[in-house]
Amino acid sequence: MRAYQILPGANIDGLQCVDYPDRELGIGEVRIRVHAVSLNYRDLMVAGGNYLVTVDDPVIPCSDGAGEVLAVGPGVTRVREGDRVAGAFFPHWIEGAPTPAKIRHSLGGDIDGMLAEEVVLHEDALATIPAGLSFIEAATMPCAAVTAWNAIFVSSNQLKPGDTVLLLGTGGVSVLGLQLARAAGLRTIITSSSDDKLARARELGAHHTINYRAIPEWHDEVLHLTEGAGANVVLEVGGQGTVNRSVSAAAMGGTVAIIGGVSGFGGEVNPASLLATAKRMVGIYVGSRSMLEDVMRFADVSGVKPVIDRVFPFGQAQEAYRYMESGSHFGKVVIEVSARA
Numbered sequence: 617m618r619a620y621q622i623l624p625g626a627n628i629d630g631l632q633c634v635d636y637p638d639r640e641l642g643i644g645e646v647r648i649r650v651h652a653v654s655l656n657y658r659d660l661m662v663a664g665g666n667y668l669v670t671v672d673d674p675v676i677p678c679s680d681g682a683g684e685v686l687a688v689g690p691g692v693t694r695v696r697e698g699d700r701v702a703g704a705f706f707p708h709w710i711e712g713a714p715t716p717a718k719i720r721h722s723l724g725g726d727i728d729g730m731l732a733e734e735v736v737l738h739e740d741a742l743a744t745i746p747a748g749l750s751f752i753e754a755a756t757m758p759c760a761a762v763t764a765w766n767a768i769f770v771s772s773n774q775l776k777p778g779d780t781v782l783l784l785g786t787g788g789v790s791v792l793g794l795q796l797a798r799a800a801g802l803r804t805i806i807t808s809s810s811d812d813k814l815a816r817a818r819e820l821g822a823h824h825t826i827n828y829r830a831i832p833e834w835h836d837e838v839l840h841l842t843e844g845a846g847a848n849v850v851l852e853v854g855g856q857g858t859v860n861r862s863v864s865a866a867a868m869g870g871t872v873a874i875i876g877g878v879s880g881f882g883g884e885v886n887p888a889s890l891l892a893t894a895k896r897m898v899g900i901y902v903g904s905r906s907m908l909e910d911v912m913r914f915a916d917v918s919g920v921k922p923v924i925d926r927v928f929p930f931g932q933a934q935e936a937y938r939y940m941e942s943g944s945h946f947g948k949v950v951i952e953v954s955a956r957a
């Protein structure tokens with residue numbers, strides 16, 4: 617079978633398609649024919665050698681993939697041949713709160729990921745795909761959708777329908793966050809550098825949109841749109857350049873979910889900006905397999921169809937990475953591994 621591999625830090629040019637030998641399945645292991653893989657900002661970080669964890673040897677990249685079970689090893693009970701499955705970002709974080717052991721390994725980070733024709737995963741790392749989701753749609757869920765789900769529905773103060781969610785930019789996490797929040801009856805405000813992307817966000821049901829280039833003081837605009845109340849949860853993907861504005865835009869008692877750093881990491885947050893307003897900042901690190909099951913079930917039941925900006929064939933993984941790097945996408949970029957995706 618063929619698989620891509622990359623030495624972290626070798627950049628996109630270092631992404632190579634190679635022949636991989638098959639190996640026998642051990643106890644509890646499952647062989648999966650991968651149909652679709654989606655890209656995340658994190659895959660660019662791995663390629664650039666800037667990701668949180670790194671390794672000295674090449675890895676099969678990408679955390680997010682979906683496919684069907686080809687064969688099961690001894691002792692497997694959770695899945696059967698032919699089942700449709702997605703792999704969990706952290707193979708050992710099944711449920712509950714994270715621990716160092718649960719998040720020690722992540723697909724496409726320090727261990728082999730999903731950008732391959734076939735992968736072998738432990739049965740515990742698999743979530744069954746509901747009937748209403750295609751392989752391509754399910755392939756967008758393990759990182760981006762789980763992260764948004766964790767931020768909005770698990771790690772924030774309990775939200776009520778009608779509460780406000782603020783989403784920054786129109787990348788994978790934010791657009792999925794918009795779709796999930798909208799389907800759950802939450803008020804949504806989303807920012808972007810592009811009016812065209814904001815128009816697409818309104819088509820998806822965004823209640824309010826703000827161009828953060830045209831309105832650099834976008835946090836004031838969030839307060840204005842919410843009659844001074846602010847957002848009950850902010851999906852903070854911007855990092856250094858946005859975090860203080862996100863805190864300002866949050867409601868009293870609201871949550872700033874610290875997710876990413878597309879504008880860089882660093883900077884300072886004044887503790888006083890949280891104190892008298894009882895705002896909370898909480899770090900989000902993707903989520904568990906159980907969150908993956910929950911978000912896929914919610915998408916199935918509510919009819920959420922993840923926005924797929926563009927699908928590249930397996931042979932054009934480098935082109936897919938470069939397109940992602942250009943930042944011109946809205947939602948998710950997918951690599952179709954097999955024609956059955």
Ligand SMILES: NC(=O)c1ccc[n+]([C@@H]2O[C@H](COP(=O)([O-])OP(=O)(O)OC[C@H]3O[C@@H](n4cnc5c(N)ncnc54)[C@H](OP(=O)(O)O)[C@@H]3O)[C@@H](O)[C@H]2O)c1
Binds near residue numbers: 763900901
């Ligand atoms: N902690 C976690 O578990 C976790 C999980 C997933 C992702 N992340 C992180 O979250 C971030 C987003 O990931 P992603 O996969 O969604 O990325 P992505 O699809 O590449 O989206 C990035 C988007 O960020 C927006 N952006 C860029 N600069 C911005 C700024 N100064 N202010 C506001 N928005 C800005 C752009 O939107 P416009 O083009 O609309 O301006 C861009 O499309 C990354 O830092 C990633 O590492 C963390």
